[in-house]
Amino acid sequence: xxxxxxxxxxxxxxxxCLEVVDAVADLGVAHIGFKDxxxxxxxxxxxxxxxxxxxxxxxxxxVSTDRDQALASVRTAVELGVDRLMxxxxxxxxxxxxxxxxxxxxxxxxxxxxxxxxxAGSPERVAADCRAAEAAGCAGVDLLAYRATDxxxxxxxxxxxxxxxxxxxxxGSITGDDQIRALAAAGADAFTIGSAAFDGSLRPRAGTxxxxxxxxxxxxxxxx
Numbered sequence: 677x678x679x680x681x682x683x684x685x686x687x688x689x690x691x692x693c694l695e696v697v698d699a700v701a702d703l704g705v706a707h708i709g710f711k712d713x714x715x716x717x718x719x720x721x722x723x724x725x726x727x728x729x730x731x732x733x734x735x736x737x738x739v740s741t742d743r744d745q746a747l748a749s750v751r752t753a754v755e756l757g758v759d760r761l762m763x764x765x766x767x768x769x770x771x772x773x774x775x776x777x778x779x780x781x782x783x784x785x786x787x788x789x790x791x792x793x794x795x796a797g798s799p800e801r802v803a804a805d806c807r808a809a810e811a812a813g814c815a816g817v818d819l820l821a822y823r824a825t826d827x828x829x830x831x832x833x834x835x836x837x838x839x840x841x842x843x844x845x846x847x848g849s850i851t852g853d854d855q856i857r858a859l860a861a862a863g864a865d866a867f868t869i870g871s872a873a874f875d876g877s878l879r880p881r882a883g884t885x886x887x888x889x890x891x892x893x894x895x896x897x898x899x900x
C-alpha cells in the first residue's frame with residue numbers, strides 16, 4: 677500500500693517544504709505530494725525539481741472547489757510536470773488540459789466542499805462517480821473518506837473499490853495505524869497524510885517529523 681506524504685497542513689503547502697523534504701529524504705518516502713496554495717510559484721518549481729532529484733512519484737492535489745481556480749491548478753500541474761494530479765471534479769475539462777502529457781488524473785469522488793474540504797455523498801454516489809471517472813479515462817479517484825459528512829468512511833472506500841479498477845487513493849484526516857489497516861482491508865491502493873504528521877498526531881509522544889513518518893512507512897509496508 678502506498679503512503680503519500682503530503683507537504684501540507686490544513687490543505688496548504690507548508691512554507692518550509694524544501695527544508696522538510698531534505699529532513700526526511702533518507703527515510704525512503706517514495707510518494708510525495710503538495711498543493712498549489714501556501715507557497716509561491718518559484719517555491720513550487722524548486723520543490724518539484726528537488727523531488728525529481730530524489731526519484732519520488734510526485735502529486736499535486738487540487739484544493740479549490742471553484743471551477744476556474746481548479747483548472748488553474750491543473751495548468752500548474754502541467755507546467756511542473758507532476759506524475760499525478762488529484763482532486764477537482766471537472767473531469768472533461770481537466771483531461772482536455774492534460775491531453776498529451778503522462779500525468780495520471782484522479783478526480784474527487786463524491787461532493788467536496790469548503791476548505792479544509794469536507795465530502796458529501798452516499799456510497800452509491802461515490803460508486804457512480806468512480807464508474808464515470810474510469811469510463812472517461814481517469815487513472816483512478818481521490819476519495820476524502822475520513823472527511824465524509826453523510827456516510828461511514830469505510831463504506832465509501834468499499835463502494836469505490838467495487839466500482840473501479842483504477843488507483844484508489846484515500847486522502848485526508850488519517851491519523852493512525854488502525855485507519856491504515858482498515859483502508860487496506862477495504863481495498864484502498866494508497867493513502868495520504870499531511871497535517872497529522874506536522875501536528876504530531878501520529879505519535880503524540882515523539883518529537884520529530886521523522887519519528888512521525890517512520891512508523892507510517894512501516895505500517896504501509898506491512899499491509900502491502
